[in-house]
Amino acid sequence: MSEIIATLKKDYIYSLMVKEKRQDGRGFKEFRDLKLETNVISKAEGSAKVTLGNTQVLVGVKLQTGTPFPDSQDEGVIITNLELNPIASPEFEPGPPREEAIEMARVVDRGIRESGAIDIKKLCITVGESVWIVFIDIHILNDDGNIIDASCLAAIAALMTTVVPNEQQGLGENVPLAMKEMPVGITLAKIGSKLMVDPSLDEEAVCETKLTIVSSSDGSVAGMQKMGPAPLTEAELFEAIDLAIEKATEIRELYLEGLAKSE
Amino acid sequence: MSDKPEKLIADDGLRLDGRRADEIRPMKIEIGVLSRADGSCYLEWGRNKILVGVFGPREAHPRRSQRADSAVIRYRYNMASFSVEDRARPGPSRRSIEISKVSREAFEPVIMAEMFPKTAIDIFVEVLQADAGTRTAAINASSIALADAGIPMKGLITSCAFGKVDGQIVLDLNKEEDNYGEADFPVAMTQDGEITLVQMDGHLTPEEIKKGMELVKKGCKEILEIQQAVLRKKFETPVDEIPEVATGAEKEGGKEEAVPASELAPEVVVEEAFEEAEELGAEISEEPSEADILSSEVVPDFEEELEEDIELEEDIEEEFETEEEFEAEEEEFEEEALEEEAEFEAESEEDLEEDLEEDLGEELEEEEFEEEALEEEAEFEASFEGTPELKEFEEIEARLEKETASREAEEEIELGSETEEPSEEETSSEEEAEVEEEVEVEEEAEVEETTASEEAIEPEREAESEAETTEVSTEEAEAEEPEEEKSEGPWKVVKDPSEAGTRGEKDE
Structure with a gap:
């Protein structure tokens, strides 16, 4: 994913960083314009599209019945898949998912799973025999940096608008998917000694490492992943956690709480 | 899959496998x-x-x-x-x-x-x-x-x-x-x-x-x-095995030049040098700082190593150029070890030429240190006369001194015209080079110790005196090269021991 970036541009971004500035004039704690649309695909049980600057991510949720895992007989199954569609960047190629795609999908998945966002006990139809399987398919339509935060937000928004198609299976009325939590993922890029939220494509290319932190509404952390080769100090880790929780609370209030009420 | 146990941590704070909260598994x-x-x-x-x-x-x-x-x-x-x-x-x-x-x-x-x-x-x-x-x-x-x-x-x-x-x-x-x-x-x-x-x-x-x-x-x-x-x-090689290695290598002749030196783990070398140091108290005491360290800090502990690491990381960038040279030499060495001696000679002649070309720029500075280093060397060689278990050295020592003299002479010639080759000397002195190497290893171990003592001058001198040996003969320089790298922090553990391992195995 790291696009080749001219040394000049790298120097430019670093020199800006020293002056506490960013290429597009944002502050270190500032997101690009963020837009969330839900119910964009009527065929899907739930869907959401997030536009973050020029980054566009579309998430569709489909539900199917299937058998539960042997170690969790009364629980539904969550399967998250992320596709780096070749439409999104000249860097992406068709074919089996690359490790970045797998990693990001699993980070989103862990955030949703570990925060207990979905009440998976309510997805059980018959214990040990039949449960709902929730497929969260993340499509990257345009990669202009920070697709992971956009994916996290789109995924949770899509789940919040998902309807369980009971009628289709003759199981009674359709009901909204039971949700318990609203995890929000925030990615911080470490450039030089600074941490900045919502890295743009160029910032992602020059940053030393990224840290994604998924946090819940109670201010706890549900998932974390360091992505990239450079090390982090412990102080940076703690700084990142505080910053991510702060930003996640902001985004949750602005975008997700309205969705929760409208249901 | 077993069901969830009622309690994963018992009331007395012990976990299911008997560990406390802050303990790792064996x-x-x-x-x-x-x-x-x-x-x-x-x-x-x-x-x-x-x-x-x-x-x-x-x-x-x-x-x-x-x-x-x-x-x-x-x-x-x-x-x-x-x-x-x-x-x-x-x-x-x-x-x-x-x-x-x-x-x-x-x-x-x-x-x-x-x-x-x-x-x-x-x-x-x-x-x-x-x-x-x-x-x-x-x-x-x-x-x-x-x-x-x-x-x-x-x-x-x-x-x-x-x-x-x-x-x-x-x-x-x-x-x-x-x-x-x-x-x-x-x-x-x-x-x-x-x-x-x-x-x-x-x-x-x-x-x-x-x-x-x-x-x-x-x-x-x-x-x-x-x-x-x-x-x-x-x-690490146990201390009492070192003399055996020295004699064994001497008997076998030139085929395994680098093995004895590289088999000596740095810590062992330090200890050996420490033993010598006690006997040679008089000479060592000329430099009180060295003696102090030898008696107090034979085996550096964890935190010191950490400090060294930090220093090393800073040094690495400075020394990078030299490392590249060593790297190249290292590869050459491995190839050479497998080849016939004639080929070996031919190759090392080429190497020497290259080295000389590269080193010429630095030579002016180095010449200053040459004298110092040679004196030190001589001192050390002399000090072995007294030690009964190192009788082998006595014989060679005389030759070594001649060697040193002739090398000095040859070097001067080399400086004048790069094409001159000390190839004859190389073949004849393989044995000696080895022994001399031993001597130098021990000498270095001491310098090494001083390095740990945060003295700025000592490591410099070590580096310089080694750079000097690089000129003296390629072969020796190659044998020397792992030693140079040994002199700092984590490489003690990481790089050289494995060098010893792989080379030892392959050569056999």
Whole structure:
């Protein structure tokens, strides 16, 4: 994913960083314009599209019945898949998912799973025999940096608008998917000694490492992943956690709480 | 799958396997368990069984995967299908691909990949038996295997996880705790505590994370000590074996020039030098700082090593140019060792030419130190006269002195015209060079000690005097070169011992 970036541009971004500035004039704690649309695909049980600057991510949720895992007989199954569609960047190629795609999908998945966002006990139809399987398919339509935060937000928004198609299976009325939590993922890029939220494509290319932190509404952390080769100090880790929780609370209030009420 | 036990932590604070919250599971490490791999390690941690093989630096295939400016590091984490309760499907899973990626990134900050452009360093991890914490166990094992393979690293990577069980923060989760616990937080860090891997899932407050990080640091420190002890055990040669090595090598003649020197683990050399030092108290006491250190700090402890690491990292960039030279020489040396002596001569002649060309610029400075270094050398050689167990040296010593004199003379000629070759001397002096090397090794060990004492002048002198020997004869310089690198921090453990291992094996 790291696009080749001219040394000049790298120097430019670093020199800006020293002056506490960013290429597009944002502050270190500032997101690009963020837009969330839900119910964009009527065929899907739930869907959401997030536009973050020029980054566009579309998430569709489909539900199917299937058998539960042997170690969790009364629980539904969550399967998250992320596709780096070749439409999104000249860097992406068709074919089996690359490790970045797998990693990001699993980070989103862990955030949703570990925060207990979905009440998976309510997805059980018959214990040990039949449960709902929730497929969260993340499509990257345009990669202009920070697709992971956009994916996290789109995924949770899509789940919040998902309807369980009971009628289709003759199981009674359709009901909204039971949700318990609203995890929000925030990615911080470490450039030089600074941490900045919502890295743009160029910032992602020059940053030393990224840290994604998924946090819940109670201010706890549900998932974390360091992505990239450079090390982090412990102080940076703690700084990142505080910053991510702060930003996640902001985004949750602005975008997700309205969705929760409208249901 | 067993049902959740009622309590994962008993009322007296003991966990299911009898550990306290801040204790890691027992760890057992074996090095060099695979003969075909360049470095390998078998690690048992609790009920985890991990096998790691390291290959390379070797040519990277496919070619488009090569990098012009550094080696590519490849890390493959693979679970054996029988390693878990329900058979795992063989081949890479999404989980193992993710673990491979983050583990590779955990090593990227320490592996000095820029020394080996266009090559690949492959780390293959096989999880033979899994019992929670396999990725951390695999990283700990890989760190050892990389050291065993002689891959230059800025330090070892250690890894350990913490988690939350029954509402308590505990170190190094076992399978039950992992299954029924509330959070898992694997971390990998460098020797200086920089975090190179962080993952987390579960439910933790920022305060719990801070508490857990304290535990992880403690755990990693313990693991680092285990890793270092294991590496020392393999690469240290017991003190009483050293004279045997010296005589053996002398009898066998020139075929194994570098073996004795490189077999001497730096710590041992230090100890040997210490023994000598007691006998030679008079000479040493001329430099009181050296004597002080010799008597007080024979084996540097953990924290000092950390300090050295930091120093080393700073030095590395400065010395980089020289390292490249050494690297080149190293490769040449390995080739040469396999070839006939005639070819060897021819090649080393070429090398010498190159070296001279490169070194000419620095020569003016070095000449100043030459005298000093030679005097020191002579002093040392003289000091062996008294020691009864080193009678072999006495014979050679006389020749050595002539040698030194003739070399000085030859050097002057060389400086005048680069084409002149000391090839004749090389063949005839192979034996002596070896012995002299021994002497110098010991001498260096002392300088080494002073290096640890934070004296700025000493390491400089060491470097210079070695640079000087580089000119004297290529062969000697090559034998010398691992020693030079030995003189600092983590390389003591990492680079040279493995050099000794691989060279020793291959040469035999």
